[in-house]
Amino acid sequence: MLSISRTLALPESELVERFLRADGPGGQHVNRTESAVELRFDVVRSPSLPEAVRERLLARRDRRLTDDGVLVLQGRRFRDQGRNRDDVRERLVEIIRGCLAAPKKRVVTKPSRASRERRLAGKAQRSRIKQGRGKPGSFE
Structure with a gap:
C-alpha cells in the first residue's frame, strides 16, 4: 500500500513499474543494469481515488498524463534502482x-480609488518623460 493521506492509500496492484536502462553516469555497468524506473498510474480507472481528486488530477493539463488518463513518471536521478523507485513513488504521492x-x-475585488489615482499619476509621469524625448526645438 502506498499511503497518500490518513484516509487515502493506493494498493500496489494499481501501480505498474517498468525498469529500463538509464542514460548518464554509471560506471562499468551502465549498459547492463536497468536502474531507471517508469511508473504508470491509471487515474481514470483507479477505484481507490475519490471522484473529486480524480477530476482535479485530470484537469491539471500535465504533460505526463496520457490521452487515456494514465500518469507516467520516470525516475533516473540516481544510479540505484531502489532509490529511483522510491523517488518516483514520492513524486506520485506529492502530485496526488x-x-x-x-x-x-x-473573490472578485475592485481596485481602490487611491490605487487608480496612483496608476494614472504614473501614466502621466511616464507620458511627460516620453514627450521630453523629442527632437530639439520641436516644442509647441
Whole structure:
C-alpha cells in the first residue's frame, strides 16, 4: 500500500513499474543494469481515488498524463534502482496530495480609488518623460 493521506492509500496492484536502462553516469555497468524506473498510474480507472481528486488530477493539463488518463513518471536521478523507485513513488504521492484539497475560489475585488489615482499619476509621469524625448526645438 502506498499511503497518500490518513484516509487515502493506493494498493500496489494499481501501480505498474517498468525498469529500463538509464542514460548518464554509471560506471562499468551502465549498459547492463536497468536502474531507471517508469511508473504508470491509471487515474481514470483507479477505484481507490475519490471522484473529486480524480477530476482535479485530470484537469491539471500535465504533460505526463496520457490521452487515456494514465500518469507516467520516470525516475533516473540516481544510479540505484531502489532509490529511483522510491523517488518516483514520492513524486506520485506529492502530485496526488496536491489535488486532495479543493482550490479556493477567487473573490472578485475592485481596485481602490487611491490605487487608480496612483496608476494614472504614473501614466502621466511616464507620458511627460516620453514627450521630453523629442527632437530639439520641436516644442509647441
